Amino acid sequence: MEKIEGKKEIFYDRKTGREIWEIYIEGCDCVATYMYFQSFSPDERYIIFSSNRTGKFELYRMEIESDDIIQITENFGKCYNFTCFGKEVVFNDGEKIVGIDIETLEKRVIIEKNKDWEGIFGGPAISEKNKKIACFFKDKNGKIGIVYTEIENPETKEIYRLPSEIKEVSHLIASPSKEFILTFNILPDRQDNFKLSPSERARAWMLNLETEKFEPFLVMPSGFRATHEYWGHGENKRLYFHKKTVPSFTPVFIASIDINGNDYREHFYSDTRKLGHSAISYDNKLIVSDVQQVGENELYLVNLETGKSEILCWPDSSCLPQRNQLAHVHPSFSPSGKYIIFSSDRKGRTSVYILPLK
Numbered sequence: 001m002e003k004i005e006g007k008k009e010i011f012y013d014r015k016t017g018r019e020i021w022e023i024y025i026e027g028c029d030c031v032a033t034y035m036y037f038q039s040f041s042p043d044e045r046y047i048i049f050s051s052n053r054t055g056k057f058e059l060y061r062m063e064i065e066s067d068d069i070i071q072i073t074e075n076f077g078k079c080y081n082f083t084c085f086g087k088e089v090v091f092n093d094g095e096k097i098v099g100i101d102i103e104t105l106e107k108r109v110i111i112e113k114n115k116d117w118e119g120i121f122g123g124p125a126i127s128e129k130n131k132k133i134a135c136f137f138k139d140k141n142g143k144i145g146i147v148y149t150e151i152e153n154p155e156t157k158e159i160y161r162l163p164s165e166i167k168e169v170s171h172l173i174a175s176p177s178k179e180f181i182l183t184f185n186i187l188p189d190r191q192d193n194f195k196l197s198p199s200e201r202a203r204a205w206m207l208n209l210e211t212e213k214f215e216p217f218l219v220m221p222s223g224f225r226a227t228h229e230y231w232g233h234g235e236n237k238r239l240y241f242h243k244k245t246v247p248s249f250t251p252v253f254i255a256s257i258d259i260n261g262n263d264y265r266e267h268f269y270s271d272t273r274k275l276g277h278s279a280i281s282y283d284n285k286l287i288v289s290d291v292q293q294v295g296e297n298e299l300y301l302v303n304l305e306t307g308k309s310e311i312l313c314w315p316d317s318s319c320l321p322q323r324n325q326l327a328h329v330h331p332s333f334s335p336s337g338k339y340i341i342f343s344s345d346r347k348g349r350t351s352v353y354i355l356p357l358k
Helices: 321-327
Strands: 006-014 019-024 046-051 058-063 069-071 082-085 088-092 097-102 109-110 116-128 134-138 144-150 155-159 168-174 181-187 204-206 213-218 223-229 238-245 252-258 265-270 275-280 284-293 299-303 309-315 337-347 349-356
Touching: 019 309, 046 299, 046 349, 058 088, 082 116, 088 116, 097 116, 109 144, 134 168, 144 168, 168 223, 168 252, 213 238, 223 275, 238 265, 238 275, 252 275, 265 275, 265 299, 299 337, 321 337
Parallel strands: 116 168
Antiparallel strands: 006 019, 019 349, 046 058, 058 069, 082 088, 088 097, 097 109, 116 134, 134 144, 144 155, 168 181, 181 204, 204 213, 223 238, 238 252, 252 265, 275 284, 284 299, 299 309, 337 349
8 A cells, every 4th residue: 555644753741851752644633542442563563543634534554663654444434443453453344343464454354244233333342361352233123232253263253132221332342351251331321310229320331241141340339430441451350440520520530340340449549630541551560541631631650559650741632522532632551561652632633642651
């Protein structure tokens, strides 16, 4: 494919002085993936990002050392729903889940829409342990289900049907367990209605696809709500999330529970700053979090072993609602933990930013 003229500019944060790389294509938005997905190839030679350069969002590959950028999809259409896993970038385009070899750009279809479905959405939720992959589908009667298969041997596909009263779902992610366990949100969100029972207020539900056990999982006490959950890595079978005070969203805590829904822990908090989205490093030692405050907002790095934190830089994303996902920072770590990647529209258009960690 043809090379795209892009730019990688180095600058230094206005407050912390840290070196940051801005990656962008002139005249359009460029966006790193969602914080519980992965934008870097495993060897960290490439990053994958989305851009609306052509008028709709497609995926692009940039080689970090050379700054070479090429477009690798032709009908993606989304900011997110893509992640690097193994040698591929895996994405959901609404009709199928596709894997593209990051190096050779060879494509393969992993899950394809059934003729009786309106489409597929959500995910791709990939289990690190058992190499299975899942997404939602909606049939022509409006009923929602989950389709899943082995990512390396996708011939056999299985289906789980959600209860018919469930009409809308989001945030499908897989736990790092030997069993294929998924968590997701049932919408509309009713966490702020404290008159409801705990199960009716659950932020996340858990589904064990091997036992078909389906139950409310992440539930906050009265006066609080949970947002933007994500799992630890490897043997760290904990679900991390933001516990926010209602209605002000402060104080806010980055907290976690174990895979059984117990052992609640608080790792970081702020009385005044609206911590928004966070991610955990692959060695489970660090968390990076953004702040959802309009115009001036920072990135925090939290050491889970010492409890200490520091401000890394100031993305200064607009956080304006009318910019929707393009105004969200969504920071995450590279596989080795050497880099943090995030997005910001601090200059009007959204760019991808990479912050090398010392």
